[in-house]
Amino acid sequence: MPQPVLLLGAGPAAYGVPLERIAEARPVILVDTAVPGWARPFLSGHLPADPTHEAETADALARYADRHPVAGVLTWTREHLRTAARITGHLGLPGLSYETAGACTDPVTSTALLARHRLAPDGPGDLDGPLVSAETVVLDDEVRIAALTRTTPGAPGGLPLRHSVHAHDGLLHNRFLRQTVERAVRALGLTHTVAHVRLRLTGRGPRVTGVVPFLPGDLIPWLVERATGVDLAGVALAMACGTFVDATPSRQRAAAIRFAESAGGACLPTRVYWVAEGEDAAECDRALGAA
Numbered sequence: 001m002p003q004p005v006l007l008l009g010a011g012p013a014a015y016g017v018p019l020e021r022i023a024e025a026r027p028v029i030l031v032d033t034a035v036p037g038w039a040r041p042f043l044s045g046h047l048p049a050d051p052t053h054e055a056e057t058a059d060a061l062a063r064y065a066d067r068h069p070v071a072g073v074l075t076w077t078r079e080h081l082r083t084a085a086r087i088t089g090h091l092g093l094p095g096l097s098y099e100t101a102g103a104c105t106d107p108v109t110s111t112a113l114l115a116r117h118r119l120a121p122d123g124p125g126d127l128d129g130p131l132v133s134a135e136t137v138v139l140d141d142e143v144r145i146a147a148l149t150r151t152t153p154g155a156p157g158g159l160p161l162r163h164s165v166h167a168h169d170g171l172l173h174n175r176f177l178r179q180t181v182e183r184a185v186r187a188l189g190l191t192h193t194v195a196h197v198r199l200r201l202t203g204r205g206p207r208v209t210g211v212v213p214f215l216p217g218d219l220i221p222w223l224v225e226r227a228t229g230v231d232l233a234g235v236a237l238a239m240a241c242g243t244f245v246d247a248t249p250s251r252q253r254a255a256a257i258r259f260a261e262s263a264g265g266a267c268l269p270t271r272v273y274w275v276a277e278g279e280d281a282a283e284c285d286r287a288l289g290a291a
Helices: 013-025 037-042 054-067 078-091 098-105 107-116 175-188 220-228 232-241 281-289
Strands: 005-008 028-032 045-048 072-075 131-139 142-152 162-166 193-202 205-212 254-262 270-278
Touching (some): 013 232, 107 205, 162 220, 254 281
Parallel strands (some): 005 072
Antiparallel strands (some): 162 254, 193 205
16 A cells, blocks of 8 residues: 555645545655534544644654655645644654745745745726736656636626636746746745745736645645646645656646535535536536526
């Protein structure tokens, strides 16, 4: 049986798709205070610990790894990045450096690093610009944009209404966008990771609104795979384990997802969604419009 990977924090249920894909390749041991019901079918074990308690959890996992060798460490929770980096550094496994993880965890530090590399934040006149994110594979010195996700925002401060990925998106060939993504990756010192680089398109060029140095949520990895064939969950797993990384596109399609809030009786609001696939973005638009 392959050596397992440690997953720090289950995250929201939208991560069920990448977790299932990862569990198909390797046993997954969840490190968290509890196991959510949606994650149970995909787990091979559970280590009860709070990954936000960095030193305590890192020591416990180091003792565990002495008895049970692990192949890699994953997390898709920003608050757990430093703990993951501390563990991978101790075990000699691939992952973000502790300094980089700290910078990505602290908004003040990350904003300062981006500004130092001339990546200006949004200005007062930029807030109506379209939102996109670059789903990026960073393999040592290579920065590859696997796909672009276009996002329709919801109410201010609310959840997105829609994401779409089109393998033929013309922005993939925009050199200013590509340069902006590469500079953001370099500014934060990212290496050997999957990154979700959020951008706003303005009249002054692309503006970086945030960098997530792990698999994104909202079923974006599923959209990328359906549209391009690139399995971001598999890429993230391979990077964490130091094995061969395959980020070669094998499809040329479009995929989209639309969200809504649904409440029934005394139940709390629940996020529901519709998905669509097609040869192009217009086909997805028609399908979602009929949902």
